[in-house]
Amino acid sequence: xxxxxxxxxxxxxxxxxxxxxxxxxxxxxxxxxxxxxxxxxxxxxxxxxxxxxxxxxxxxxxxxxxxxxxxxxxxxxxxxxxxxxxxxxxxxxxxxxxxxxxxxxxxx
Numbered sequence: 001x002x003x004x005x006x007x008x009x010x011x012x013x014x015x016x017x018x019x020x021x022x023x024x025x026x027x028x029x030x031x032x033x034x035x036x037x038x039x040x041x042x043x044x045x046x047x048x049x050x051x052x053x054x055x056x057x058x059x060x061x062x063x064x065x066x067x068x069x070x071x072x073x074x075x076x077x078x079x080x081x082x083x084x085x086x087x088x089x090x091x092x093x094x095x096x097x098x099x100x101x102x103x104x105x106x107x108x
Contacts, residue, residue, distance in 0.1 A: 017050075021046050022047050027043075029058050039064070040061065041062075042060050045057070069093075084107050092107050
């Protein structure tokens with residue numbers, strides 16, 4: 001919004017320019033990417049139509065799904081540095097959200 005402008009005036013000005021917006025009641029938004037999904041919980045979604053083209057503005061709590069925060073090389077590094085099994089190293093990396101240093105410290 002423009003500072004000092006009344007929301008009613010802003011709505012009128014937008015209508016004059018052929019811009020409409022409406023809020024969409026959504027509980028979750030999922031954006032599918034090539035290797036993962038971006039999930040937005042508790043979203044505020046606004047549909048904006050300008051010159052016949054619809055765009056969506058999404059605001060909310062975003063998180064990723066479908067992709068681990070670490071690689072097999074990370075698992076091997078943690079296992080090698082701690083003397084633990086790859087399964088134990090992987091569990092530690094999952095617990096620390098892929099933080100290698102924290103995983104190593106937690107296993108020592």
